[in-house]
Amino acid sequence: xxxxxxxxxxxxxxxxxxxxxxxxxxxxxxxxxxxxxxxxxxxxxxxxxxxxxxxxxxxxxxxxxxxxxxxxxxxxxxxxxxxxxxxxxxxxxxxxxxxxxxxxxxxxxxxxxxxxxxxxxxxxxxxxxxxxxxxxxxxxxxxxxxxxxxxxxxxxxxxxxxxxxxxxxxxxxxxxxxxxxxxxxxxxxxxxxxxxxxxxxxxxxxxxxxxxxxxxxxxxxxxxxxxxxxxxxxxxxxxxxxxxxxxxxxxxxxxxxxxxxxxxxxxxxxxxxxxxxxxxxxxx
Amino acid sequence: xxxxxxxxxxxxxxxxxxxxxxxxxxxxxxxxxxxxxxxxxxxxxxxxxxxxxxxxxxxxxxxxxxxxxxxxxxxxxxxxxxxxxxxxxxxxxxxxxxxxxxxxxxxxxxxxxxxxxxxxxxxxxxxxxxxxxxxxxxxxxxxxxxxxxxxxxxxxxxxxxxxxxxxxxxxxxxxxxxxxxxxxxxxxxxxxxxxxxxxxxxxxxxxxxxxxxxxxxxxxxxxxxxxxxxxxxxxxxxxxxxxxxxxxxxxxxxxxxxxxxxxxxxxxxxxxxxxxxxxxxxxxxxxxxxxxxxxxxxxxxxxxxxxxxxxxxxxxxxxxxxxxxxxxxxxxxxxxxxxxxxxxxxxxxxxxxxxxxxxxxxxxxxxxxxxxxxxxxxxxxxxxxxxxxxxxxxxxxxxxxxxxxxxxxxxxxxxxxxxxxxxxxxxxxxxxxxxxxxxxxxxxxxxxxxxxxxxxxxxxxxxxxxxxxxxxxxxxxxxxxxxxxx
Numbered sequence: 104x105x106x107x108x109x110x111x112x113x114x115x116x117x118x119x120x121x122x123x124x125x126x127x128x129x130x131x132x133x134x135x136x137x138x139x140x141x142x143x144x145x146x147x148x149x150x151x152x153x154x155x156x157x158x159x160x161x162x163x164x165x166x167x168x169x170x171x172x173x174x175x176x177x178x179x180x181x182x183x184x185x186x187x188x189x190x191x192x193x194x195x196x197x198x199x200x201x202x203x204x205x206x207x208x209x210x211x212x213x214x215x216x217x218x219x220x221x222x223x224x225x226x227x228x229x230x231x232x233x234x235x236x237x238x239x240x241x242x243x244x245x246x247x248x249x250x251x252x253x254x255x256x257x258x259x260x261x262x263x264x265x266x267x268x269x270x271x272x273x274x275x276x277x278x279x280x281x282x283x284x285x286x287x288x289x290x291x292x293x294x295x296x297x298x299x300x301x302x303x304x305x306x307x308x309x310x311x312x313x314x315x316x317x318x319x320x321x322x323x324x325x326x327x328x329x330x331x332x333x334x335x336x337x338x339x340x341x342x343x344x345x346x347x348x349x350x351x352x353x354x355x356x357x358x359x360x361x362x363x364x365x366x367x368x369x370x371x372x373x374x375x376x377x378x379x380x381x382x383x384x385x386x387x
Numbered sequence: 388x389x390x391x392x393x394x395x396x397x398x399x400x401x402x403x404x405x406x407x408x409x410x411x412x413x414x415x416x417x418x419x420x421x422x423x424x425x426x427x428x429x430x431x432x433x434x435x436x437x438x439x440x441x442x443x444x445x446x447x448x449x450x451x452x453x454x455x456x457x458x459x460x461x462x463x464x465x466x467x468x469x470x471x472x473x474x475x476x477x478x479x480x481x482x483x484x485x486x487x488x489x490x491x492x493x494x495x496x497x498x499x500x501x502x503x504x505x506x507x508x509x510x511x512x513x514x515x516x517x518x519x520x521x522x523x524x525x526x527x528x529x530x531x532x533x534x535x536x537x538x539x540x541x542x543x544x545x546x547x548x549x550x551x552x553x554x555x556x557x558x559x560x561x562x563x564x565x566x567x568x569x570x571x572x573x574x575x576x577x578x579x580x581x582x583x584x585x586x587x588x589x590x591x592x593x594x595x596x597x598x599x600x601x602x603x604x605x606x607x608x609x610x611x612x613x614x615x616x617x618x619x620x621x622x623x624x625x626x627x628x629x630x631x632x633x634x635x636x637x638x639x640x641x642x643x644x645x646x647x648x649x650x651x652x653x654x655x656x657x658x659x660x661x662x663x664x665x666x667x668x669x670x671x672x673x674x675x676x677x678x679x680x681x682x683x684x685x686x687x688x689x690x691x692x693x694x695x696x697x698x699x700x701x702x703x704x705x706x707x708x709x710x711x712x713x714x715x716x717x718x719x720x721x722x723x724x725x726x727x728x729x730x731x732x733x734x735x736x737x738x739x740x741x742x743x744x745x746x747x748x749x750x751x752x753x754x755x756x757x758x759x760x761x762x763x764x765x766x767x768x769x770x771x772x773x774x775x776x777x778x779x780x781x782x783x784x785x786x787x788x789x790x791x792x793x794x795x796x797x798x799x800x801x802x803x804x805x806x807x808x809x810x811x812x813x814x815x816x817x818x819x820x821x822x823x824x825x826x827x828x829x830x831x832x833x834x835x836x837x838x839x840x841x842x843x844x845x846x847x848x849x850x851x852x853x854x855x856x857x858x859x860x861x862x863x864x865x866x867x868x869x870x871x872x873x
Contacts, residue, residue, distance in 0.1 A: 127628065144686065145687050146688045171687065186585075188622060189628070190628065191627055319670060319673050319674065320593075322583050322810065323810050323811055323812060324650035324810065325652070325667060325669050326666075326667035329654075330661070331661055352661075355661050355763065359661065359663055362664075363689045
């Protein structure tokens with residue numbers, strides 16, 4: 104069960120696993136996630152599903168080594184088994200032909216964006232993909248996204264690849280076009296999603312964000328994942344993970360994400376404050 | 388306590404004439420031996436250590452063997468209570484537990500967590516005669532004793548009839564699910580339990596703490612089911628890993644029992660409820676119990692280190708949360724409840740234990756808002772005082788807010804324990820199943836849902852209730868499933 108078929112290190116601290124999980128591979132849809140535990144009493148870690156193959160019965164997970172458990176997961180080898188793997192969880196992305204869809208992926212947020220962009224393309228949308236990372240080395244899934252995108256815009260903070268800017272810059276330009284995009288989907292660190300939502304708000308471009316909060320069960324039982332959306336408390340695990348980005352209270356969500364930060368601090372990277380991107384948020 | 392019990396038993400044995408009812412009533416209630424309140428607040432070991440054989444026998448002798456047996460009417464599953472007490476009073480504990488097991492499959496659990504004072508012990512003639520329900524025959528304590536003794540001696544795996552070739556899926560491994568698995572398996576059907584968590588037991592392992600219900604007891608029940616040939620699949624969430632409909636249409640199950648419980652925590656909907664340091668009782672207890680966060684050195688799952696904790700609510704879950712917080716090292720733990728102790732839904736014993744351990748009770752008070760600092764951390768709670776007004780639809784006197792009574796309570800953690808709504812997953816992913824406006828699955832009097840071959844029971848039907856009621860529902864549905872597949 105849950106045997107690892109393939110492992111790849113995508114960058115310094117980002118890893119890709121292909122895992123044997125036939126039931127999840129058969130049922131999973133874009134926007135959904137899994138919860139895994141590396142041993143029986145292990146922490147329950149939510150990770151979005153980056154890809155899957157229902158014929159082979161495999162799913163692809165891409166994650167950043169942040170805390171103790173994800174560092175241990177990064178050391179797993181081909182043939183090792185993940186003790187527990189639950190899913191697919193969450194409400195799938197609503198996919199239909201909207202027209203022009205802009206997909207914005209920041210850092211490791213490109214991984215969960217991959218199946219969504221794919222789904223949007225298959226549904227007949229024009230898909231523009233904006234990918235952002237701190238530098239060229241941290242850019243993941245570029246080739247995969249290139250095959251999907253009608254237009255692909257690469258941004259890095261240091262200009263080592265593509266444009267030297269934040270993802271919000273090309274997003275704003277697209278919103279200023281006539282016609283403006285019909286839908287934006289932004290997935291990445293919370294601060295990035297917050298600013299993407301702020302960018303599209305004046306243009307009234309509907310913007311979906313996918314939230315990855317602290318969770319335990321992932322089935323509605325604990326409420327640890329709750330966020331305020333439009334002034335109402337919602338559970339990311341069963342009501343989400345996708346919400347209207349213009350309604351999410353990102354500031355509260357970021358405070359809640361930081362609840363156990365002290366404990367994680369040893370393993371965390373330093374905040375990337377000057378560029379406005381919080382790389383310490385575990386956006387698996 | 389035990390020497391006294393031994394002496395009394397010897398006296399009774401040496402009597403020439405049989406005991407008269409007034410002699411039985413005159414025997415004092417056998418108190419439950421418990422750990423020292425201060426010492427036990429430091430760890431998670433079981434608080435009530437259980438009767439001795441002599442105490443169990445003596446307590447059983449207090450039963451008057453009433454012809455009318457009002458106690459049976461008070462038991463949600465109708466256990467033959469005078470019958471098992473008679474056997475225990477004769478020292479035949481093995482026969483005693485077998486009598487219980489005719490009606491209840493989980494006596495070691497029910498003996499610990501049933502609210503006996505509002506069920507079997509409430510109408511007990513002995514208690515009535517003494518005008519004190521706390522002096523009724525301690526039915527639950529004797530039940531626990533005989534069940535524990537059976538477990539210590541090694542439970543004999545129940546016989547299973549020859550294979551029928553029929554397959555039944557049980558969704559959820561809480562009390563309702565376990566009972567259905569046992570009853571259906573006994574008839575020779577293949578049974579698979581599908582559990583969303585990584586460990587089976589439902590609320591009995593994630594919710595009820597070790598100090599009230601040791602996990603080993605729940606595990607024994609699971610082990611017995613496995614020995615009977617029941618298959619257990621963990622990490623399987625029906626509705627997501629597999630649609631309910633597909634279990635029947637694609638996977639060939641002949642019947643399905645849905646027992647997913649009431650697992651969607653309610654919040655107060657007050658300001659500050661999403662601050663860091665505000666938890667649902669489910670989250671707090673799950674971190675502490677299931678994820679073993681009490682073992683701070685070794686557990687992967689963290690739990691906040693609290694200084695002053697407020698628990699909102701007056702039920703068993705509120706008591707469990709408060710007592711867990713104490714054991715996790717909080718300096719002060721407060722229960723905040725807007726009615727009085729009389730209206731508290733918690734078992735009397737849990738309230739007593741909490742008080743003994745130093746939990747501070749704030750009655751006729753409730754939270755108005757939760758205050759935080761710029762880091763989003765809880766710094767206090769604004770409360771209001773209440774008084775009791777006219778009775779509401781539940782028959783309890785309605786708490787009425789006293790205007791202008793606001794005050795601030797100094798706390799850094801707030802645990803919301805005001806109940807659960809039904810888990811939405813099955814409903815969201817199974818349009819075919821009919822639910823009421825609260826999201827509870829609607830069943831007929833056989834336990835059947837609006838879908839063919841699909842039955843449901845426990846909290847997903849009842850709303851948040853008790854282990855014994857869930858079990859009663861399970862037995863009824865199991866009988867229907869067995870009839871369907873016969």
